[in-house]
Amino acid sequence: MSEFPAVLTDGFTAVAEDLAVRGWSVQEQLLPVELTASLEQLCRQLWRSDDLSPAAIGRGAEGQVVPEIRGDYTRWLDDCPPHPASEDFLGLMDSLRAVLNRSLFLGLDTFETHFALYPPGAGYRKHLDRFQDSPLRSVSVVTYLNRNWQPGDGGELRLHLDEGARDVAPRAGTVVVFLSDRILHEVLPAKRERASLTGWFRRRPDNPLLR
Numbered sequence: 001m002s003e004f005p006a007v008l009t010d011g012f013t014a015v016a017e018d019l020a021v022r023g024w025s026v027q028e029q030l031l032p033v034e035l036t037a038s039l040e041q042l043c044r045q046l047w048r049s050d051d052l053s054p055a056a057i058g059r060g061a062e063g064q065v066v067p068e069i070r071g072d073y074t075r076w077l078d079d080c081p082p083h084p085a086s087e088d089f090l091g092l093m094d095s096l097r098a099v100l101n102r103s104l105f106l107g108l109d110t111f112e113t114h115f116a117l118y119p120p121g122a123g124y125r126k127h128l129d130r131f132q133d134s135p136l137r138s139v140s141v142v143t144y145l146n147r148n149w150q151p152g153d154g155g156e157l158r159l160h161l162d163e164g165a166r167d168v169a170p171r172a173g174t175v176v177v178f179l180s181d182r183i184l185h186e187v188l189p190a191k192r193e194r195a196s197l198t199g200w201f202r203r204r205p206d207n208p209l210l211r
């Protein structure tokens, strides 16, 4: 971890502590500002050039596009042209994975992530990220890319917690991390286009830690 600024390592440690205590973490300045700005540009460019596809609910061939339930447009990072900002982002997520594994023994093996763009009015109804038929998605990470997001713009991520709902504005730089099988959440409709990167740390099917 010595190659990363201390502030990043501190942020990753804070995420690990929050996950251990309550299963979710909201960090308002986790990633470098320039990196978030480059990722926002990439996401908006993909949107403008019509290179994002309507997101499905459910998995693989059984996935269905139901805009009333989920209205975002996505593209897997793996499926995008290589870009230094994407490489940097994946490098940082790998460091976060290492910190989580070291402190929480989660046995996270891989990271999958997609850009997401919610057009005005689109949302994502209340759900859990872990698929019913597959326990592999373990930790969800949502990175917001929207500069100048204003209080009235909507588009909050609503976490449904034991103590009540908590809303998080999708402001550039904010990263939300939570246990994929535990935290119910939804995306409220926004008045503006809302850009993000959503990702999941996964375990391998043969991981001995899987219940």
Ligand SMILES: O=C(O)CCC(=O)C(=O)O
Binding pocket: 116, 124, 129, 142, 156, 157, 185, 186, 187, 196, 198
């Ligand atoms: O963009 C967000 O705030 C959350 C997205 C989400 O819940 C998902 O893609 O599963």
Ligand SMILES: [Fe+2]
Binding pocket: 127, 128, 129, 185
């Ligand atoms: Fe989700």
